[in-house]
Amino acid sequence: MPAFPSDHPPLLAARGLAFARNEQPVFGPLDFAVDAGEALLVQGDNGAGKTTLLRVLAGLLRADSGDVSIDGRPATIGLRARAISYMGHLPALKADLTALENLDFLCGLHGRRRGQLPANAMAIVGLAGYEDILVRQLSAGQRKRLSLARLWLAPSPLWLLDEPYANLDLDGINLVNRMVQAHLRDGGAALLTTHGAYAAPPVRTRMLALERPS
Amino acid sequence: MIWPATKALMARDLRLLWRRRGDAMQPALLALLVVVLFALALGGEARALSKVASAVLWLAVLLAGLLSLDSLFRGDADDGSLEQWMLAPVPLGWLVLVRTFMHWSTTALPLLVAAPFLGELLHLPRNELPVLLASLGLGTPLLSLLGAVVAALTVGMRRSGILVALLALPLYVPVLVFGAGSVAAAAQGLDSTGALLLLAAGLVLALVLAPLAAAAAIRIALS
Numbered sequence: 001m002p003a004f005p006s007d008h009p010p011l012l013a014a015r016g017l018a019f020a021r022n023e024q025p026v027f028g029p030l031d032f033a034v035d036a037g038e039a040l041l042v043q044g045d046n047g048a049g050k051t052t053l054l055r056v057l058a059g060l061l062r063a064d065s066g067d068v069s070i071d072g073r074p075a076t077i078g079l080r081a082r083a084i085s086y087m088g089h090l091p092a093l094k095a096d097l098t099a100l101e102n103l104d105f106l107c108g109l110h111g112r113r114r115g116q117l118p119a120n121a122m123a124i125v126g127l128a129g130y131e132d133i134l135v136r137q138l139s140a141g142q143r144k145r146l147s148l149a150r151l152w153l154a155p156s157p158l159w160l161l162d163e164p165y166a167n168l169d170l171d172g173i174n175l176v177n178r179m180v181q182a183h184l185r186d187g188g189a190a191l192l193t194t195h196g197a198y199a200a201p202p203v204r205t206r207m208l209a210l211e212r213p214s
Numbered sequence: 215m216i217w218p219a220t221k222a223l224m225a226r227d228l229r230l231l232w233r234r235r236g237d238a239m240q241p242a243l244l245a246l247l248v249v250v251l252f253a254l255a256l257g258g259e260a261r262a263l264s265k266v267a268s269a270v271l272w273l274a275v276l277l278a279g280l281l282s283l284d285s286l287f288r289g290d291a292d293d294g295s296l297e298q299w300m301l302a303p304v305p306l307g308w309l310v311l312v313r314t315f316m317h318w319s320t321t322a323l324p325l326l327v328a329a330p331f332l333g334e335l336l337h338l339p340r341n342e343l344p345v346l347l348a349s350l351g352l353g354t355p356l357l358s359l360l361g362a363v364v365a366a367l368t369v370g371m372r373r374s375g376i377l378v379a380l381l382a383l384p385l386y387v388p389v390l391v392f393g394a395g396s397v398a399a400a401a402q403g404l405d406s407t408g409a410l411l412l413l414a415a416g417l418v419l420a421l422v423l424a425p426l427a428a429a430a431a432i433r434i435a436l437s
Contacts, residue, residue, distance in 0.1 A: 081303040090294020096233040108222020109302045
């Protein structure tokens with residue numbers, strides 16, 4: 001099945017990926033691939049295993065069977081760390097630090113894309129002027145935007161976004177779409193989970209529908 | 215890659231410490247409380263106090279460390295920071311080591327500096343002070359590293375205060391025995407080098423093994 005017409009191996013590919021918790025299958029076995037410049041929309045009801053799939057791909061959970069490859073190479077911990085940025089439900093922000101201090105720390109931890117500065121990223125996500133505000137004083141939506149700024153600064157080509165639209169207003173949803181679009185134009189790829197109620201980014205999109213195993 | 219991450223983590227921990235300086239004082243206050251209450255309970259009699267001074271100081275430092283152990287990874291687990299540590303291009307074990315070092319330098323190091331004054335409060339014989347400081351200097355990092363493994367093991371649980379203490383106790387006992395023992399030996403005019411060297415050997419071992427064990431424990435606890 002020549003699913004990939006180009007000679008390039010897909011940025012992310014999974015073969016026979018399955019995960020079970022306490023002998024109960026959560027998802028899989030799944031086969032899918034994402035090329036550079038593409039988004040994969042992971043859809044499914046609550047409890048269908050969307051978050052678990054993303055955590056497995058990020059390397060936070062170990063798959064029971066199947067394998068994941070990045071750029072045609074088996075995904076080791078080191079390779080994943082360089083290629084993947086993961087944005088989960090937990091914001092990984094310290095409430096007692098200011099917005100900019102949080103970004104500085106996360107940039108130190110993950111590295112920073114060449115030519116990108118934390119202050120610029122804050123302006124892009126619409127948080128200009130909030131640099132010195134403690135994160136505990138930000139709203140849930142503003143924290144989400146700060147997480148998006150962190151994502152924007154990360155040098156990784158592959159974004160794993162777990163419910164990126166949650167807590168965001170209409171303007172924020174557009175922001176996510178614009179960011180994903182720009183990221184894909186730069187040769188990146190993104191996986192987004194959604195339960196289907198939101199508008200998808202206007203990019204080349206593949207779909208992966210997860211169903212709760214019966 | 216490692217150096218920027220290390221610097222960022224150190225800066226973050228110092229900033230957090232400053233923002234929550236009230237909480238950060240708690241371990242030191244507990245140690246002070248133990249020492250003062252002991253001095254009062256023994257009636258302030260110099261001879262009785264000087265006999266137990268080194269043991270009381272060691273206990274106070276150990277209890278202060280135990281009290282602050284739960285905060286080592288708890289906050290970072292709750293807000294998802296540990297997840298990002300696991301996904302960073304820096305080895306998790308190294309981040310754990312840096313975090314433990316910062317924790318040690320903010321909880322145990324102030325006590326180490328205060329030890330001569332607390333010793334004065336307990337009529338600690340002056341000639342025992344160098345050995346006490348040496349044993350604390352080798353022993354407290356060892357306690358922090360052992361504690362880091364225990365804290366990492368329990369990081370997946372909601373409330374684990376007493377469990378942490380129970381798990382850490384058997385690991386802490388040998389450190390306490392050799393730490394307080396080295397001072398006791400010096401007090402009797404015996405050579406305390408043996409006990410100190412054993413502490414140093416334990417510290418070297420823990421420096422290498424404890425971060426790896428704690429990192430593995432964190433990966434299991436958060437999966």
